[in-house]
Amino acid sequence: MAPLPTWPPALTDAQQADLAFQSATYALANGFTLLPVPPKGERVPDIPTQVIAAPLSLLPTPFPRPAYVQAKSIQRLYNALYARVALDWEFLDGIMEQVAPVDDFQAELWNRWKAIRDEIKVTQPIQLGIFRSDYLLHEHGNYVGDKAHIKQVEFNTIAASFGALSQKASEMHRYLSEQTNYFHAHAQLNNPNAFVDNHSLEEISAGLAEGFNAYGNCDAVVLFVVQEGERNVFDQRALEYQLLKRHQIQVVRLTFAQIAQRGKLDDDKMFWLDNPLGKDALEVAVVYYRAAYTPADYTTSAEWDTRVLLERATAIKCPSMALQLAGAKKVQQVLAAPGVLEDMLLARARPDVGFGAGPGSLGQPDAAALRDTWTGLWPLDSSEQGQKALQLAREHPERFVLKPQREGGGNNIYRENIPPYLAHLEEEDKARPGTAPRREAYILMELIEPPTGLHNLLVRGGEGKPRLADVVSELGVYGVALFGGDVAPVNREAGTLLRTKGRESDEGGVAIGISSIDSPLLV
Numbered sequence: 325m326a327p328l329p330t331w332p333p334a335l336t337d338a339q340q341a342d343l344a345f346q347s348a349t350y351a352l353a354n355g356f357t358l359l360p361v362p363p364k365g366e367r368v369p370d371i372p373t374q375v376i377a378a379p380l381s382l383l384p385t386p387f388p389r390p391a392y393v394q395a396k397s398i399q400r401l402y403n404a405l406y407a408r409v410a411l412d413w414e415f416l417d418g419i420m421e422q423v424a425p426v427d428d429f430q431a432e433l434w435n436r437w438k439a440i441r442d443e444i445k446v447t448q449p450i451q452l453g454i455f456r457s458d459y460l461l462h463e464h465g466n467y468v469g470d471k472a473h474i475k476q477v478e479f480n481t482i483a484a485s486f487g488a489l490s491q492k493a494s495e496m497h498r499y500l501s502e503q504t505n506y507f508h509a510h511a512q513l514n515n516p517n518a519f520v521d522n523h524s525l526e527e528i529s530a531g532l533a534e535g536f537n538a539y540g541n542c543d544a545v546v547l548f549v550v551q552e553g554e555r556n557v558f559d560q561r562a563l564e565y566q567l568l569k570r571h572q573i574q575v576v577r578l579t580f581a582q583i584a585q586r587g588k589l590d591d592d593k594m595f596w597l598d599n600p601l602g603k604d605a606l607e608v609a610v611v612y613y614r615a616a617y618t619p620a621d622y623t624t625s626a627e628w629d630t631r632v633l634l635e636r637a638t639a640i641k642c643p644s645m646a647l648q649l650a651g652a653k654k655v656q657q658v659l660a661a662p663g664v665l666e667d668m669l670l671a672r673a674r675p676d677v678g679f680g681a682g683p684g685s686l687g688q689p690d691a692a693a694l695r696d697t698w699t700g701l702w703p704l705d706s707s708e709q710g711q712k713a714l715q716l717a718r719e720h721p722e723r724f725v726l727k728p729q730r731e732g733g734g735n736n737i738y739r740e741n742i743p744p745y746l747a748h749l750e751e752e753d754k755a756r757p758g759t760a761p762r763r764e765a766y767i768l769m770e771l772i773e774p775p776t777g778l779h780n781l782l783v784r785g786g787e788g789k790p791r792l793a794d795v796v797s798e799l800g801v802y803g804v805a806l807f808g809g810d811v812a813p814v815n816r817e818a819g820t821l822l823r824t825k826g827r828e829s830d831e832g833g834v835a836i837g838i839s840s841i842d843s844p845l846l847v
């Protein structure tokens with residue numbers, strides 16, 4: 325593995341300004357965009373009239389080719405693993421029994437699922453997963469690329485976003501190379517093979533189309549369940565355009581509130597949407613969630629009721645409630661405990677989820693390949709492991725991040741903030757005698773240490789002007805899995821995402837303006 329180059333190469337102010345112009349106009353012209361943050365006190369308008377370029381990097385960021393290849397090559401194993409977890413009720417129950425008493429959101433999801441799972445197993449056993457496995461490069465010591473390898477941050481099973489914008493970022497960097505030759509600033513920037521051929525937009529929409537085809541009614545529609553006030557609409561719209569253009573599939577996008585008004589389950593458990601444009605009602609074939617992953621999406625029990633109604637329908641859910649539960653960070657931690665992954669992957673008789681001929685076809689090397697991408701993960705419960713973890717967290721907080729069972733960014737507790745936070749949880753416990761300690765809702769994870777010394781020119785959404793930042797890049801690999809019932813299984817890797825953020829920020833949300841959507845320059 326070659327060492328990572330010093331980055332970015334020297335560019336004059338005029339060259340940077342030209343790249344800033346080229347990238348901003350390319351982004352605006354090609355839907356590499358977000359809606360702007362609305363003025364204070366206002367909402368995102370129903371009919372938008374303005375867009376901003378998505379946060380971007382002027383140059384692709386160097387990334388070791390072997391690590392990129394490795395991340396892509398194990399995606400099908402991850403797809404198979406999480407499909408198995410979703411099919412394993414006993415395993416999920418065992419984990420949720422521990423999480424539910426200390427996490428109301430997970431408890432609600434689990435309890436609502438338990439109440440209907442026997443029914444839905446008959447109504448619609450097929451499940452669709454559009455996943456994204458996220459990694460950071462990990463390296464001991466400082467900036468020497470030949471030692472870097474990937475470590476998994478988390479595995480997303482619901483609303484894995486940026487597939488469309490990511491493909492556009494790859495295309496933009498390739499365009500900039502062709503258009504400007506990047507002023508011959510670095511040989512790799514003029515090497516077409518160093519740029520990735522990333523088709524995440526096409527791959528993800530093809531996955532939705534595969535779900536649609538498995539449902540088997542070409543007159544039905546795909547329902548996108550979206551958040552009110554969503555700014556990342558173009559990432560979603562691009563999937564919709566692709567579904568229509570390439571697959572002749574229509575999409576209806578609605579919030580939970582709109583579905584509650586317009587949707588109903590008929591006696592055969594088919595889900596129908598009133599068509600306010602006066603035509604016949606629309607039958608839903610696939611429910612694709614780009615919402616429903618955070619407590620804020622369920623302001624009252626009405627949203628939960630709508631979720632359950634959709635879950636009970638014959639429509640194929642992406643993801644099912646079971647798959648959403650499988651994506652809990654607690655599941656990631658439990659899988660990492662000695663023997664658990666091996667049992668899930670190798671020992672248990674599981675239906676074929678499209679990886680080889682059946683359970684027997686997965687071997688010890690597969691389990692080892694997955695474990696190789698994991699870093700230290702601990703429970704914070706009363707087990708021996710949990711006690712040890714608690715001690716570690718108190719004595720060496722600088723090595724850890726504390727994570728609750730949440731998605732969507734901004735929820736983790738880092739480093740020296742951990743001990744006071746644990747103390748605060750203990751205070752809360754005193755007010756609830758006889759219940760499990762609140763820290764059990766969290767997992768403790770070892771911090772991954774990305775290579776240092778890499779910089780890039782980042783442009784914040786809507787700003788236009790690049791700033792030089794010391795950067796950390798997070799690689800995401802998308803996966804598509806269609807499984808359950810007697811469906812012909814689908815298990816594919818589905819493209820990649822590179823998000824690059826300033827090193828000073830622990831979290832990396834693109835929508836909250838910290839991360840840029842980038843693409844890897846393979847070295």
Ligand code: ADP
Nearest residue numbers: 478730731732733734769770771772830831832
């Ligand atoms: P979320 O579900 O909110 O996206 P993540 O587990 O992805 O939660 O954590 C959010 C961010 O925190 C990641 O994108 C990454 O930048 C950082 N992070 C999470 N876990 C680690 C870790 N073990 N080491 C270093 N950074 C981490």
Ligand code: MG
Nearest residue numbers: 458478732733
């Ligand atoms: Mg994340």
